[in-house]
Amino acid sequence: MAEVVASRLRSWIQDTFFVEGFSDSDSFLKNRLIDSTGMMELIAFIETGFGFRAEDAELVPDNLDSIDNLVRYIARKQGGLRACAG
Amino acid sequence: MMVALMELVDWVGLHVPALRRARTAVAMARSHLALAGCEVGKRVLVHGTLQLERHGRVVVGDRCVFVAGPFPTAVHVGRGGTLEVGPRCYFNYGAQLEVHDSVRLGERCMFGSYVRVTDAPGAPVVVGNDVWVAHGAVINAGVTIGDGAVISAGSVVSQDVPAGMLAMGNPARLMSQQLSSPGGDHG
Numbered sequence: 001m002a003e004v005v006a007s008r009l010r011s012w013i014q015d016t017f018f019v020e021g022f023s024d025s026d027s028f029l030k031n032r033l034i035d036s037t038g039m040m041e042l043i044a045f046i047e048t049g050f051g052f053r054a055e056d057a058e059l060v061p062d063n064l065d066s067i068d069n070l071v072r073y074i075a076r077k078q079g080g081l082r083a084c085a086g
Numbered sequence: 087m088m089v090a091l092m093e094l095v096d097w098v099g100l101h102v103p104a105l106r107r108a109r110t111a112v113a114m115a116r117s118h119l120a121l122a123g124c125e126v127g128k129r130v131l132v133h134g135t136l137q138l139e140r141h142g143r144v145v146v147g148d149r150c151v152f153v154a155g156p157f158p159t160a161v162h163v164g165r166g167g168t169l170e171v172g173p174r175c176y177f178n179y180g181a182q183l184e185v186h187d188s189v190r191l192g193e194r195c196m197f198g199s200y201v202r203v204t205d206a207p208g209a210p211v212v213v214g215n216d217v218w219v220a221h222g223a224v225i226n227a228g229v230t231i232g233d234g235a236v237i238s239a240g241s242v243v244s245q246d247v248p249a250g251m252l253a254m255g256n257p258a259r260l261m262s263q264q265l266s267s268p269g270g271d272h273g
Contacts, residue, residue: 029265029266035266036238036252036266037254039261039265039266040254040255040259043259043261056251056260056261059259059261059265060261060262060264060265061262061264061265065265
């Protein structure tokens with residue numbers, strides 16, 4: 001599951017920002033892969049693509065600044081959604 | 087004739103470093119003309135045109151700067167309205183401040199070109215200290231912005247922004263300033 005999410009994120013980031021050659025743990029910001037405006041696009045993508053609303057307090061580098069961080073964040077949010085639904 | 091002379095000294099002072107003090111003197115003189123009837127602090131500089139329509143109270147703190155550019159900065163304060171600008175605020179050209187009730191801007195704030203700040207009766211605007219409002223951003227009525235916040239270029243802010251946060255987009259969303267570029271580029 002995590003691999004599928006990571007692969008989907010990687011494809012979208014490569015297609016949207018025309019970047020490649022980065023690892024799942026690389027910081028988007030430190031490596032200048034995505035700028036602040038790109039972050040807004042990324043947030044919009046994960047909200048529409050993975051079906052949850054990101055709260056303001058969650059919009060921090062620990063959740064968004066690498067594919068690894070994103071995979072963990074998305075899993076946590078989707079786990080929360082499933083728990084609510086169940 | 088007097089205005090033309092001031093324009094000439096301003097232009098020469100911009101291009102000849104030795105005449106920078108003359109340019110500053112012109113900007114200070116222009117502040118007395120442009121902000122006539124306002125409570126103006128020390129060493130306020132008005133470069134270029136500042137259009138003021140004042141029917142209320144206007145307070146401009148020490149060492150505020152209004153920058154010249156292709157469009158004038160426009161300030162409208164309606165009857166009974168109060169505009170308070172803290173010390174050392176910096177306004178790029180084309181900024182628009184429209185006050186009907188109360189707009190209070192803190193110290194050392196920076197307002198980019200074409201920024202618009204507007205309140206409404208019963209919905210004042212409060213901006214804290216050290217706030218940066220980037221090019222073209224709009225701050226709507228009733229909004230409070232905390233100290234050190236950054237409003238990204240072109241954002242439309244209709245909700246309060248806590249201290250130290252980054253607001254971005256239309257409608258603006260709040261996020262950590264750490265999510266801006268490493269070089270501090272907020273667009």
